[in-house]
Amino acid sequence: MKITVIGAGHVGATAAHRLAEMQLATEVVLLDIVEGIPQGKALDMFESGPVGLFDTRILGTNDYSDTANSDIVLITAGMARKPGMSREDLLMKNANIVKQVTDQVMTYSDNPIIIMVSNPLDVMTHVSYVRSGLPKERVIGMAGVLDSARFRSFIAEELDVSMQDINAFVLGGHGDSMVPVVKYTNVAGIPLTELLPQERIDALVERTRKGGAEIVNHLKDGSAYYAPAASAVEMIEAIVRDRKRILPCSVQLDGQYGLNKVFIGVPVKLGRNGLEEIIEIDLDQTAREALQQSAAIVETNCNNLSSVLA
Ligand SMILES: NC(=O)c1ccc[n+]([C@@H]2O[C@H](COP(=O)([O-])OP(=O)(O)OC[C@H]3O[C@@H](n4cnc5c(N)ncnc54)[C@H](O)[C@@H]3O)[C@@H](O)[C@H]2O)c1
Ligand SMILES: O=C(O)C[C@H](O)C(=O)O
Numbered sequence: 001m002k003i004t005v006i007g008a009g010h011v012g013a014t015a016a017h018r019l020a021e022m023q024l025a026t027e028v029v030l031l032d033i034v035e036g037i038p039q040g041k042a043l044d045m046f047e048s049g050p051v052g053l054f055d056t057r058i059l060g061t062n063d064y065s066d067t068a069n070s071d072i073v074l075i076t077a078g079m080a081r082k083p084g085m086s087r088e089d090l091l092m093k094n095a096n097i098v099k100q101v102t103d104q105v106m107t108y109s110d111n112p113i114i115i116m117v118s119n120p121l122d123v124m125t126h127v128s129y130v131r132s133g134l135p136k137e138r139v140i141g142m143a144g145v146l147d148s149a150r151f152r153s154f155i156a157e158e159l160d161v162s163m164q165d166i167n168a169f170v171l172g173g174h175g176d177s178m179v180p181v182v183k184y185t186n187v188a189g190i191p192l193t194e195l196l197p198q199e200r201i202d203a204l205v206e207r208t209r210k211g212g213a214e215i216v217n218h219l220k221d222g223s224a225y226y227a228p229a230a231s232a233v234e235m236i237e238a239i240v241r242d243r244k245r246i247l248p249c250s251v252q253l254d255g256q257y258g259l260n261k262v263f264i265g266v267p268v269k270l271g272r273n274g275l276e277e278i279i280e281i282d283l284d285q286t287a288r289e290a291l292q293q294s295a296a297i298v299e300t301n302c303n304n305l306s307s308v309l310a
Contacts, residue, residue, distance in 0.1 A: 001240055002027045003027070003070065003071065003072045003074065004028075004031060004072070004073045004109075005031070006067075006073065006076060006105065007031075007032060008031070008060065010225035011225045011228050011229050011232070012032070012076035012077070012117075013030065013041045013045075015074055015232050016028050016030045016041075018229055019233055020045055020046075020054050020056035020058050022237065025056060025071075027057045027058075028042075028057070028058045028059070029059045029060075029070065030045075031063075031067060032060075033062065033077070037060075064104040064107060064108050067105060067108050068108040069109055070112045072112060072113045072115065072240070073114050075098060075102070078098065078119070081223055088120050090118075090119050091120055091301055092308070095123070095309075097118070098127045099308055099309070102127070105132070106134075111134070112134075114128050114132060114139045114140070115141075115142055116128050116140070116141045116142065117142050117228060119174070120174070120301060121143045121250060122143070122250045123263075125263045126262075129252060136252040137273060137275040138275075140251055140275055141174070142231055142249065142250070143265055144267075145234055146174075146228050147178055147248075147265075148170045149231055150211040151204065152166040154207055155168065155204060158200065158204060167184070167186050168186075169181045169281075170208060171248055171265045171266055171267070172291050172295075173298050175294070177293055178209055178265070179265075179287055180209070181283065181287055182205065183283075212224060235247060239271065239272060239274060240272075242271045243270070243271065246268070246269055248267050249265065249266075249275070251266065251275050256278050257283070257288070259295050262302075264294060266278060
Protein backbone atom coordinates (compact mmCIF):
# COMPACT_ATOMS: atom_id res chain seq x y z
CA MET A 1 0.00 0.00 0.00
CA LYS A 2 1.39 3.39 -1.03
CA ILE A 3 -0.22 6.56 0.31
CA THR A 4 0.71 10.02 -0.91
CA VAL A 5 -0.03 13.18 1.05
CA ILE A 6 0.04 16.38 -1.00
CA GLY A 7 0.77 19.45 1.10
CA ALA A 8 3.29 19.13 3.92
CA GLY A 9 1.72 21.87 6.02
CA HIS A 10 -0.14 21.46 9.29
CA VAL A 11 -2.80 18.97 8.19
CA GLY A 12 -0.63 17.09 5.67
CA ALA A 13 2.36 16.57 7.96
CA THR A 14 0.19 15.60 10.94
CA ALA A 15 -1.73 13.10 8.80
CA ALA A 16 1.45 11.64 7.27
CA HIS A 17 2.92 11.03 10.71
CA ARG A 18 -0.29 9.38 11.93
CA LEU A 19 -0.49 7.19 8.80
CA ALA A 20 3.08 6.04 9.42
CA GLU A 21 2.54 5.38 13.12
CA MET A 22 -0.57 3.34 12.35
CA GLN A 23 1.38 1.44 9.66
CA LEU A 24 -1.46 1.90 7.18
CA ALA A 25 1.00 1.84 4.29
CA THR A 26 4.38 0.39 3.49
CA GLU A 27 5.31 3.76 2.02
CA VAL A 28 4.05 7.28 2.73
CA VAL A 29 5.11 10.02 0.29
CA LEU A 30 4.84 13.60 1.50
CA LEU A 31 4.93 16.18 -1.29
CA ASP A 32 4.91 19.97 -1.16
CA ILE A 33 5.67 22.77 -3.56
CA VAL A 34 8.14 24.36 -1.10
CA GLU A 35 11.60 22.86 -1.37
CA GLY A 36 13.08 21.32 1.77
CA ILE A 37 9.91 21.26 3.88
CA PRO A 38 8.60 17.80 2.89
CA GLN A 39 12.14 16.38 2.91
CA GLY A 40 12.90 17.73 6.38
CA LYS A 41 9.56 16.77 7.90
CA ALA A 42 9.58 13.28 6.34
CA LEU A 43 13.10 12.60 7.61
CA ASP A 44 12.13 13.80 11.09
CA MET A 45 9.08 11.49 11.07
CA PHE A 46 11.14 8.57 9.79
CA GLU A 47 13.61 9.07 12.64
CA SER A 48 10.72 8.74 15.12
CA GLY A 49 10.17 5.14 13.89
CA PRO A 50 12.38 3.37 16.44
CA VAL A 51 10.59 5.03 19.37
CA GLY A 52 7.16 5.19 17.70
CA LEU A 53 7.66 1.53 16.78
CA PHE A 54 6.79 1.65 13.09
CA ASP A 55 8.56 0.54 9.93
CA THR A 56 6.68 2.64 7.40
CA ARG A 57 9.04 4.26 4.88
CA ILE A 58 8.42 8.02 4.59
CA LEU A 59 9.70 10.01 1.63
CA GLY A 60 9.58 13.80 1.40
CA THR A 61 9.69 15.24 -2.10
CA ASN A 62 8.81 18.04 -4.52
CA ASP A 63 8.72 15.64 -7.47
CA TYR A 64 5.44 14.03 -8.53
CA SER A 65 7.22 11.08 -10.12
CA ASP A 66 7.87 9.88 -6.54
CA THR A 67 4.09 9.56 -6.10
CA ALA A 68 3.82 7.04 -8.95
CA ASN A 69 1.31 4.22 -8.45
CA SER A 70 -0.19 5.57 -5.25
CA ASP A 71 -3.19 3.65 -3.97
CA ILE A 72 -4.52 6.58 -1.96
CA VAL A 73 -3.78 10.30 -2.32
CA LEU A 74 -4.68 12.72 0.46
CA ILE A 75 -4.83 16.30 -0.85
CA THR A 76 -4.21 18.99 1.77
CA ALA A 77 -2.46 21.54 -0.47
CA GLY A 78 -3.75 25.08 -0.41
CA MET A 79 -4.33 28.15 1.69
CA ALA A 80 -5.85 28.00 5.15
CA ARG A 81 -8.11 30.79 6.38
CA LYS A 82 -7.32 33.47 8.94
CA PRO A 83 -9.66 35.19 11.43
CA GLY A 84 -12.47 37.05 9.68
CA MET A 85 -12.31 34.89 6.55
CA SER A 86 -14.84 32.29 5.44
CA ARG A 87 -13.79 29.04 3.79
CA GLU A 88 -15.35 30.37 0.56
CA ASP A 89 -12.80 33.20 0.56
CA LEU A 90 -10.23 30.52 -0.37
CA LEU A 91 -12.24 29.39 -3.41
CA MET A 92 -10.32 30.76 -6.40
CA LYS A 93 -6.77 30.31 -5.04
CA ASN A 94 -7.38 26.78 -3.82
CA ALA A 95 -9.32 25.74 -6.94
CA ASN A 96 -6.29 26.55 -9.04
CA ILE A 97 -4.00 24.69 -6.64
CA VAL A 98 -6.26 21.62 -6.43
CA LYS A 99 -6.66 21.56 -10.21
CA GLN A 100 -2.89 21.63 -10.76
CA VAL A 101 -2.25 19.07 -7.99
CA THR A 102 -4.90 16.66 -9.31
CA ASP A 103 -3.50 16.88 -12.85
CA GLN A 104 -0.01 16.02 -11.56
CA VAL A 105 -1.27 13.19 -9.37
CA MET A 106 -3.12 11.62 -12.31
CA THR A 107 0.00 11.84 -14.51
CA TYR A 108 1.69 9.27 -12.27
CA SER A 109 -1.12 7.19 -10.74
CA ASP A 110 -3.81 5.52 -12.86
CA ASN A 111 -6.51 4.72 -10.37
CA PRO A 112 -5.89 6.22 -6.94
CA ILE A 113 -8.55 6.94 -4.35
CA ILE A 114 -8.40 10.69 -3.68
CA ILE A 115 -9.36 12.00 -0.25
CA MET A 116 -9.80 15.78 -0.36
CA VAL A 117 -9.14 18.06 2.62
CA SER A 118 -8.50 21.48 1.03
CA ASN A 119 -11.21 24.13 1.47
CA PRO A 120 -13.85 24.98 0.58
CA LEU A 121 -14.11 21.23 0.92
CA ASP A 122 -17.14 20.16 -1.10
CA VAL A 123 -16.21 22.39 -4.02
CA MET A 124 -12.55 21.25 -4.01
CA THR A 125 -13.75 17.63 -4.05
CA HIS A 126 -15.80 18.51 -7.14
CA VAL A 127 -12.75 20.14 -8.78
CA SER A 128 -10.61 17.06 -8.16
CA TYR A 129 -13.37 14.74 -9.39
CA VAL A 130 -13.76 16.67 -12.65
CA ARG A 131 -10.02 17.03 -13.30
CA SER A 132 -9.10 13.47 -12.36
CA GLY A 133 -11.69 11.71 -14.51
CA LEU A 134 -11.91 9.10 -11.74
CA PRO A 135 -15.22 7.40 -10.97
CA LYS A 136 -17.17 9.16 -8.23
CA GLU A 137 -16.52 6.24 -5.88
CA ARG A 138 -12.84 7.23 -5.82
CA VAL A 139 -13.02 10.95 -5.01
CA ILE A 140 -14.23 11.62 -1.47
CA GLY A 141 -14.16 14.72 0.72
CA MET A 142 -13.30 14.81 4.42
CA ALA A 143 -15.45 17.10 6.56
CA GLY A 144 -18.34 15.20 8.12
CA VAL A 145 -16.01 13.04 10.22
CA LEU A 146 -14.39 16.18 11.62
CA ASP A 147 -17.63 18.10 12.16
CA SER A 148 -19.18 15.04 13.83
CA ALA A 149 -16.07 14.57 16.00
CA ARG A 150 -16.42 18.16 17.17
CA PHE A 151 -20.10 17.66 17.98
CA ARG A 152 -19.29 14.37 19.76
CA SER A 153 -16.50 15.93 21.82
CA PHE A 154 -18.74 18.83 22.92
CA ILE A 155 -21.50 16.41 23.93
CA ALA A 156 -19.04 14.22 25.88
CA GLU A 157 -17.73 17.27 27.73
CA GLU A 158 -21.23 18.57 28.50
CA LEU A 159 -22.45 15.22 29.86
CA ASP A 160 -19.11 14.23 31.42
CA VAL A 161 -19.16 10.84 29.67
CA SER A 162 -16.72 8.96 27.46
CA MET A 163 -16.27 10.20 23.89
CA GLN A 164 -16.48 6.57 22.87
CA ASP A 165 -20.18 6.36 23.69
CA ILE A 166 -21.29 9.29 21.57
CA ASN A 167 -22.70 8.70 18.09
CA ALA A 168 -23.50 11.75 16.01
CA PHE A 169 -23.87 12.75 12.40
CA VAL A 170 -23.14 16.13 10.90
CA LEU A 171 -24.22 16.24 7.27
CA GLY A 172 -24.33 18.86 4.52
CA GLY A 173 -21.62 21.14 3.21
CA HIS A 174 -18.54 21.95 5.28
CA GLY A 175 -19.50 25.53 6.03
CA ASP A 176 -21.81 27.58 8.17
CA SER A 177 -24.70 25.73 6.53
CA MET A 178 -23.61 22.28 7.83
CA VAL A 179 -26.43 20.14 9.26
CA PRO A 180 -25.89 18.45 12.66
CA VAL A 181 -28.64 15.80 12.72
CA VAL A 182 -29.80 15.62 16.33
CA LYS A 183 -32.35 12.90 15.55
CA TYR A 184 -29.52 10.42 14.93
CA THR A 185 -27.36 11.58 17.84
CA ASN A 186 -27.25 9.31 20.88
CA VAL A 187 -25.17 8.40 23.90
CA ALA A 188 -24.74 4.63 24.10
CA GLY A 189 -28.04 4.35 22.22
CA ILE A 190 -29.91 6.87 24.41
CA PRO A 191 -31.26 9.74 22.25
CA LEU A 192 -29.52 13.03 23.06
CA THR A 193 -32.93 14.65 23.45
CA GLU A 194 -33.51 12.48 26.54
CA LEU A 195 -30.28 13.63 28.16
CA LEU A 196 -30.09 17.36 27.46
CA PRO A 197 -32.64 20.18 27.30
CA GLN A 198 -33.27 21.65 23.85
CA GLU A 199 -31.46 24.93 24.61
CA ARG A 200 -28.23 23.08 25.53
CA ILE A 201 -28.51 20.95 22.37
CA ASP A 202 -29.00 24.12 20.31
CA ALA A 203 -25.89 25.66 21.91
CA LEU A 204 -23.76 22.58 21.10
CA VAL A 205 -25.08 22.52 17.52
CA GLU A 206 -24.16 26.19 17.12
CA ARG A 207 -20.68 25.62 18.57
CA THR A 208 -20.20 22.72 16.13
CA ARG A 209 -21.21 24.87 13.15
CA LYS A 210 -18.61 27.43 14.18
CA GLY A 211 -16.04 24.87 15.36
CA GLY A 212 -13.53 25.64 12.60
CA ALA A 213 -13.75 29.41 13.19
CA GLU A 214 -13.35 28.93 16.96
CA ILE A 215 -9.93 27.39 16.36
CA VAL A 216 -8.95 29.91 13.67
CA ASN A 217 -9.70 32.69 16.17
CA HIS A 218 -7.36 31.08 18.72
CA LEU A 219 -4.56 30.28 16.29
CA LYS A 220 -4.76 33.65 14.45
CA ASP A 221 -2.56 32.44 11.58
CA GLY A 222 -4.07 29.20 10.28
CA SER A 223 -6.73 26.64 11.02
CA ALA A 224 -7.23 23.37 12.86
CA TYR A 225 -5.08 20.35 12.06
CA TYR A 226 -4.99 17.68 14.79
CA ALA A 227 -8.68 16.74 14.54
CA PRO A 228 -8.76 17.23 10.74
CA ALA A 229 -5.72 14.97 10.25
CA ALA A 230 -7.14 12.33 12.60
CA SER A 231 -10.45 12.46 10.71
CA ALA A 232 -8.81 12.02 7.30
CA VAL A 233 -6.77 9.11 8.64
CA GLU A 234 -9.93 7.49 10.02
CA MET A 235 -11.36 7.50 6.49
CA ILE A 236 -8.11 6.11 5.06
CA GLU A 237 -8.03 3.37 7.69
CA ALA A 238 -11.59 2.34 6.72
CA ILE A 239 -10.44 2.02 3.10
CA VAL A 240 -7.07 0.33 3.69
CA ARG A 241 -8.50 -2.23 6.12
CA ASP A 242 -11.75 -2.60 4.16
CA ARG A 243 -13.65 -1.87 7.38
CA LYS A 244 -17.00 -0.96 5.74
CA ARG A 245 -17.26 1.94 8.20
CA ILE A 246 -20.33 4.17 8.00
CA LEU A 247 -18.95 7.70 8.08
CA PRO A 248 -20.27 11.07 6.95
CA CYS A 249 -18.25 12.08 3.87
CA SER A 250 -18.64 14.47 0.97
CA VAL A 251 -19.55 12.43 -2.10
CA GLN A 252 -21.32 13.10 -5.35
CA LEU A 253 -25.02 12.37 -5.01
CA ASP A 254 -26.99 10.70 -7.73
CA GLY A 255 -30.61 11.42 -6.82
CA GLN A 256 -30.26 10.59 -3.10
CA TYR A 257 -31.85 13.16 -0.80
CA GLY A 258 -33.44 14.69 -3.92
CA LEU A 259 -30.01 16.00 -5.00
CA ASN A 260 -28.10 15.34 -8.17
CA LYS A 261 -24.47 15.74 -9.28
CA VAL A 262 -23.44 17.73 -6.23
CA PHE A 263 -20.81 16.87 -3.61
CA ILE A 264 -22.26 17.09 -0.14
CA GLY A 265 -21.78 15.36 3.23
CA VAL A 266 -23.98 12.30 3.76
CA PRO A 267 -23.49 8.94 5.52
CA VAL A 268 -21.58 6.49 3.31
CA LYS A 269 -19.99 3.08 3.58
CA LEU A 270 -16.20 3.20 3.11
CA GLY A 271 -14.23 0.12 2.17
CA ARG A 272 -11.47 -1.09 -0.14
CA ASN A 273 -13.22 0.36 -3.20
CA GLY A 274 -13.62 3.79 -1.65
CA LEU A 275 -17.24 4.87 -1.58
CA GLU A 276 -19.17 1.58 -1.50
CA GLU A 277 -22.66 2.81 -0.70
CA ILE A 278 -24.50 6.06 -0.10
CA ILE A 279 -26.90 5.65 2.79
CA GLU A 280 -30.14 7.58 2.63
CA ILE A 281 -31.49 8.21 6.10
CA ASP A 282 -34.88 9.62 6.89
CA LEU A 283 -34.54 13.34 7.63
CA ASP A 284 -37.21 15.59 9.07
CA GLN A 285 -38.39 18.51 6.95
CA THR A 286 -36.03 21.04 8.61
CA ALA A 287 -32.91 18.88 8.14
CA ARG A 288 -33.88 18.01 4.55
CA GLU A 289 -34.34 21.69 3.70
CA ALA A 290 -31.05 22.57 5.42
CA LEU A 291 -29.25 19.89 3.37
CA GLN A 292 -30.77 21.25 0.17
CA GLN A 293 -29.81 24.80 1.08
CA SER A 294 -26.29 23.65 1.83
CA ALA A 295 -26.11 21.86 -1.53
CA ALA A 296 -27.34 24.97 -3.36
CA ILE A 297 -24.38 26.94 -1.94
CA VAL A 298 -21.93 24.26 -3.12
CA GLU A 299 -23.55 24.24 -6.58
CA THR A 300 -23.29 28.02 -6.92
CA ASN A 301 -19.61 27.94 -5.98
CA CYS A 302 -18.94 25.11 -8.46
CA ASN A 303 -20.69 27.07 -11.22
CA ASN A 304 -18.45 30.04 -10.46
CA LEU A 305 -15.44 27.85 -11.25
CA SER A 306 -16.29 26.98 -14.84
CA SER A 307 -13.30 29.02 -16.10
CA VAL A 308 -10.90 27.17 -13.74
CA LEU A 309 -12.28 23.78 -14.74
CA ALA A 310 -12.19 24.44 -18.49
N1 LIG B 1 -11.85 19.61 5.19
C1 LIG B 1 -11.57 20.02 6.41
O1 LIG B 1 -12.30 19.71 7.34
C2 LIG B 1 -10.34 20.81 6.66
C3 LIG B 1 -9.76 20.85 7.94
C4 LIG B 1 -8.58 21.57 8.14
C5 LIG B 1 -7.99 22.24 7.07
N2 LIG B 1 -8.60 22.20 5.86
C6 LIG B 1 -7.99 22.86 4.70
O2 LIG B 1 -6.81 22.15 4.35
C7 LIG B 1 -5.89 23.02 3.68
C8 LIG B 1 -4.51 22.90 4.34
O3 LIG B 1 -4.55 23.36 5.67
P1 LIG B 1 -3.19 23.44 6.52
O4 LIG B 1 -3.54 23.92 7.86
O5 LIG B 1 -2.40 22.19 6.34
O6 LIG B 1 -2.45 24.63 5.73
P2 LIG B 1 -0.88 24.90 5.67
O7 LIG B 1 -0.72 26.28 5.13
O8 LIG B 1 -0.24 24.54 6.95
O9 LIG B 1 -0.36 23.86 4.56
C9 LIG B 1 -0.71 23.94 3.22
C10 LIG B 1 0.46 23.42 2.42
O10 LIG B 1 0.09 23.36 1.03
C11 LIG B 1 1.26 23.64 0.30
N3 LIG B 1 0.94 23.99 -1.08
C12 LIG B 1 0.42 25.15 -1.54
N4 LIG B 1 0.29 25.08 -2.88
C13 LIG B 1 0.72 23.86 -3.26
C14 LIG B 1 0.84 23.20 -4.49
N5 LIG B 1 0.46 23.79 -5.64
N6 LIG B 1 1.34 21.95 -4.51
C15 LIG B 1 1.71 21.34 -3.37
N7 LIG B 1 1.64 21.92 -2.16
C16 LIG B 1 1.16 23.17 -2.11
C17 LIG B 1 1.92 24.79 1.07
O11 LIG B 1 3.28 24.95 0.71
C18 LIG B 1 1.71 24.32 2.50
O12 LIG B 1 2.82 23.57 2.99
C19 LIG B 1 -6.53 24.41 3.78
O13 LIG B 1 -7.22 24.70 2.58
C20 LIG B 1 -7.52 24.27 4.92
O14 LIG B 1 -8.58 25.20 4.84
C21 LIG B 1 -9.75 21.52 5.64
O1 LIG C 1 -12.04 26.17 9.67
C1 LIG C 1 -11.26 26.01 8.73
O2 LIG C 1 -11.03 26.89 7.88
C2 LIG C 1 -10.52 24.71 8.61
C3 LIG C 1 -11.42 23.52 8.64
O3 LIG C 1 -12.40 23.58 7.64
C4 LIG C 1 -12.02 23.28 9.98
O4 LIG C 1 -13.24 23.11 10.07
O5 LIG C 1 -11.25 23.22 10.97
